[in-house]
Structures are given as structure tokens and as C-alpha cells.
Amino acid sequence: DTGVSQDPRHKITKRGQNVTFRCDPISEHNRLYWYRQTLGQGPEFLTYFQNEAQLEKSRLLSDRFSAERPKGSFSTLEIQRTEQGDSAMYLCASSPSGAGANVLTFGAGSRLTVL
Amino acid sequence: GNSVTQMEGPVTLSEEAFLTINCTYTATGYPSLFWYVQYPGEGLQLLLKATKADDKGSNKGFEATYRKETTSFHLEKGSVQVSDSAVYFCALSENTNAGKSTFGDGTTLTVKP
Numbered sequence: 607d608t609g610v611s612q613d614p615r616h617k618i619t620k621r622g623q624n625v626t627f628r629c630d631p632i633s634e635h636n637r638l639y640w641y642r643q644t645l646g647q648g649p650e651f652l653t654y655f656q657n658e659a660q661l662e663k664s665r666l667l668s669d670r671f672s673a674e675r676p677k678g679s680f681s682t683l684e685i686q687r688t689e690q691g692d693s694a695m696y697l698c699a700s701s702p703s704g705a706g707a708n709v710l711t712f713g714a715g716s717r718l719t720v721l
Numbered sequence: 722g723n724s725v726t727q728m729e730g731p732v733t734l735s736e737e738a739f740l741t742i743n744c745t746y747t748a749t750g751y752p753s754l755f756w757y758v759q760y761p762g763e764g765l766q767l768l769l770k771a772t773k774a775d776d777k778g779s780n781k782g783f784e785a786t787y788r789k790e791t792t793s794f795h796l797e798k799g800s801v802q803v804s805d806s807a808v809y810f811c812a813l814s815e816n817t818n819a820g821k822s823t824f825g826d827g828t829t830l831t832v833k834p
Contacts, residue, residue: 610764639821648725648810648824649765662820697764708753708814708822712764 610713612698618719619688626684627716631700637707638681640673641697642666643715649697655681656703688720723748727811727825734801734832742796742828744785744811752813754778754787754794755822759808768796768809801832 611630619625631638636657641649652671653663657678667673670688675681685692695717699710728743746752756768756778769778774789783798794811811825 637820646826648812648826651821651823654820656820699765704818707818707820708816709755709767709770710757710765710822712757712766714762714764 610698610700610711612696612713612716614716615714616717616719618721620721621688621690623688624684624686625688625718626682627696627698627718628680628682629698629713630680631698632711633679634702635700635711636678636703637701638675639699639701639710640681640683641699643695643697644693652683685718688718690720693718693720723752723813723815723823725811725813725823725825727809727828729828731829731831734830736803736832736834737800738832740796740798740801740805740830742809742811742830744794744796744825746792746794746811746813748792748813748815748823750815751789752815753819754785755812755814756783756785756794756796757810757812757824759810759827761807765810801830803832803834806830806832 639654640652643649655675670686695715697715699712724747753772755770757765758768759765769780771778771787777786808827812822814822
């Protein structure tokens with residue numbers, strides 16, 4: 607297994623554009639999480655899926671953000687009408703369900719810069 | 722809500738020095754506690770964990786003990802190496818089946834030869 611993969615690793619965009627990030631979790635893991643990390647801060651929870659069901663969303667996830675996991679495998683996080691405040695590292699993590707569900711395996715992240 | 726507070730960094734030590742990074746938490750119930758480490762250019766990875774009071778997590782010479790009476794989970798290592806230079810994050814989850822974790826802001830450790 608190659609671990610959790612995220613793509614792209616870096617994205618530079620202009621304010622107002624839409625961006626999409628993709629995450630491929632560990633294949634045996636049925637939970638997938640999105641976090642956001644800004645410089646000097648720890649990861650902040652955005653949302654998570656168990657299989658294809660989105661079970662929880664943070665208040666941080668504004669209407670401009672949407673996450674999907676259509677077949678319970680990979681996931682996408684789309685940000686519409688980007689703002690400079692969206693500049694951050696977007697982290698994906700996966701875990702099994704049940705006991706051990708809270709041990710997260712992270713990808714290397716997708717860094718977004720909004721100009 | 723849940724929260725995690727880590728000692729502010731950065732921390733700079735000489736090789737073979739003793740390391741302590743303080744972590745305290747606020748949570749309802751009986752959370753599980755973690756230390757994650759992020760090496761330069763890599764994703765966060767689990768370093769150690771503890772799931773109940775008085776448990777000691779250990780890995781790669783690092784240790785942390787779950788202290789419910791002081792709501793703390795301090796990270797220690799007796800003799801650090803240059804390769805331990807990284808950012809260390811303390812985190813908690815509400816239970817072993819919880820879907821999300823709450824992280825501290827991280828402590829950057831630099832070890833000089």
C-alpha cells in the first residue's frame with residue numbers, strides 16, 4: 607500500500623477561482639477525513655466520511671466548500687470562489703472504523719495559495 | 722468543546738539532551754490521547770498513543786503518560802538525536818471510535834549536533 611495520496615501537492619490560484627483537491631486513502635480504510643492547517647497552527651477538522659456517507663461537517667466548512675466520496679474510495683474537496691483566507695494546507699487522512707478509528711494516517715497535504 | 726494546549730516553541734536542544742514537550746487538554750469523558758510527528762516535507766504520522774488514565778505510550782524512545790488528574794500528556798525523550806528534529810503535535814479524540822481529533826498547535830523541535 608502506498609499510504610494516503612493527495613493531489614495536487616501545490617495549487618496557486620487567483621481569488622474567485624474554483625479549486626479541487628483529490629485524496630486516495632489507504633484501500634482498507636473506510637473512513638476518510640479532511641483537515642485544514644494554516645501556518646503555525648495544528649490541523650483543524652473539516653469533515654469526515656464513512657464509506658460514501660458524510661457523517662460530520664465542521665462549522666469551518668462554509669457553503670463554498672463541498673466534499674464528496676461517491677464510491678467510498680477516493681474523495682474530492684472543492685472550494686468555490688476562493689478567497690485569500692482559504693490559503694492553507696489541506697490534509698487528508700484515513701482510518702479504519704471501529705476500534706482504532708481514531709488513529710489517523712495522513713497524506714502529505716495539498717497546499718493552496720490564493721493570490 | 723475539546724481543546725489541546727501545547728507548550729510554545731520552538732525548542733532547540735543539543736544532541737543527547739533531555740526533551741520534554743508539555744501538553745494539557747480539556748475534554749469531556751475519557752478521551753484518547755496522541756502525539757503525532759511531522760518531519761520536514763512529510764505528512765503527520767502517529768508517534769504514540771494512550772487510551773486510558775495512567776497508560777504510557779512509547780515509541781522510538783519517546784514516552785508520554787496519560788495523567789487524568791492533571792489533564793496532561795507530556796512528551797519526553799531521554800536523549801534526542803538530530804533526526805528527531807520535527808514538529809510535534811499533541812491531539813485527542815473523544816473515544817476509540819471517534820470520527821475526528823482535536824490537535825494542538827504543534828511544537829517545533831530542532832536538535833543540533
